[in-house]
Amino acid sequence: MPRIIDVIDHTNVATDELAYREPQQGSGDWRMGSQVIVNESQAAVFVRGGEVLDALGPGRHTLSTANLPILAGLIGLATSGRTPFTADLYFVNLKDMPQVGWGTNPPIVLETPGRGMGVVLLQSHGVIDIGVDDAVRFVKQYAVGRAQLRLNDIKDRIQAMLLGEIATLLSTSGLQSVPDANKLLGDLEGAMLAKLNEKFAALGMRIKAFEANPFRAKEDVTLEEIRNYVTAEAYERYANERRFGIASDAARNQGMGGALAGAGVGLGVGQQMGSVLNPDAAAMQQKLLEQQMMMQQMMMNNMQQNQQPAAPAAPAVNQNPQTKEEIQALLDSLDAQLVAGKLSETIYNRLVEKWQKRLDELG
Numbered sequence: 001m002p003r004i005i006d007v008i009d010h011t012n013v014a015t016d017e018l019a020y021r022e023p024q025q026g027s028g029d030w031r032m033g034s035q036v037i038v039n040e041s042q043a044a045v046f047v048r049g050g051e052v053l054d055a056l057g058p059g060r061h062t063l064s065t066a067n068l069p070i071l072a073g074l075i076g077l078a079t080s081g082r083t084p085f086t087a088d089l090y091f092v093n094l095k096d097m098p099q100v101g102w103g104t105n106p107p108i109v110l111e112t113p114g115r116g117m118g119v120v121l122l123q124s125h126g127v128i129d130i131g132v133d134d135a136v137r138f139v140k141q142y143a144v145g146r147a148q149l150r151l152n153d154i155k156d157r158i159q160a161m162l163l164g165e166i167a168t169l170l171s172t173s174g175l176q177s178v179p180d181a182n183k184l185l186g187d188l189e190g191a192m193l194a195k196l197n198e199k200f201a202a203l204g205m206r207i208k209a210f211e212a213n214p215f216r217a218k219e220d221v222t223l224e225e226i227r228n229y230v231t232a233e234a235y236e237r238y239a240n241e242r243r244f245g246i247a248s249d250a251a252r253n254q255g256m257g258g259a260l261a262g263a264g265v266g267l268g269v270g271q272q273m274g275s276v277l278n279p280d281a282a283a284m285q286q287k288l289l290e291q292q293m294m295m296q297q298m299m300m301n302n303m304q305q306n307q308q309p310a311a312p313a314a315p316a317v318n319q320n321p322q323t324k325e326e327i328q329a330l331l332d333s334l335d336a337q338l339v340a341g342k343l344s345e346t347i348y349n350r351l352v353e354k355w356q357k358r359l360d361e362l363g
Helices: 069-075 135-143 151-173 178-183 185-201 223-227 232-252 256-273 279-307 324-339 345-361
Strands: 007-009 017-022 028-030 035-038 042-048 051-056 059-062 085-093 097-103 108-111 119-123 125-132 148-150 205-212
Touching (some): 017 151, 042 069, 042 135, 051 069, 069 085, 085 135, 097 151, 125 151, 148 151, 151 185, 324 345
Antiparallel strands (some): 017 085, 017 148, 035 059, 042 051, 042 085, 108 119
16 A cells, blocks of 8 residues: 555745656655644645645645545545545745845847937846745645745746746837936836736736836847847948948057057958948948058058158159149159058059149140
């Protein structure tokens, strides 16, 4: 005959424990007349064949048809009502779990039509007080089949529901900026508590407190992150701005390394983005590339000059010539700079073509 469990309780409750099965290794053998001791802030729930049945509150209970009506009806009763039956018994912890942390990972998307990229990725974090409110419903949702259920086992689900409700409240409020979101934060905490309790009641849980720190816009947003939240047109514009911004910052950096970095980045932008830029953006790109090439050449010239002994100053050449003589002097100067290695062939050819055409126009 199987071993009968006559008296059972669960007193060694972990601080983050939500449900605990007795016996741990699987179903136990019971009979009417067995005793279950349920401590304060606990409930005991019987499960048979994966079906959640009767529940017992705090106190010492002698199992009978009175306190286990559903289970008794399923198993039937033999003589004296002491027929053994097999079932799982789950002790559910009903204590509140305070200061449970949450955070915006992934960030919450706030739409800002007509501003910047049209979205801001909000970040925040805070704490909630959470606990089990309906033991039977909670065991149905999460505990059946588990030897033990702890808070970390369902924390991702809790956070997903939390962030979903925050995002819904923000999107329906008409907010379009981070300061606006923070102005609503006090009201949000009250509204959040009511909304969340509606959702969590379906899981047999409750939230007694919700606290959040001020929202802030996420920094260092990557291109891949923003791609998930904006239109293709907005993403293309953002990608162009980011790449041009990087090139410009590098070009403004003082010193040889900064100038060369700017030129290198600019060339990379031209190769990577040329196929997707519109005509206006392409013109901007070309202008930027020319500026960067000139900066690179100037820095190389300065470095070469610093490495060589000072030479007698050459006659100044008008960099904005108007007469044929001035233009011819500039062309001669370009020839000399090319021979001396002070100009790249690309820049030399571009400048000669420009001023030769002007010289021809003057006849």
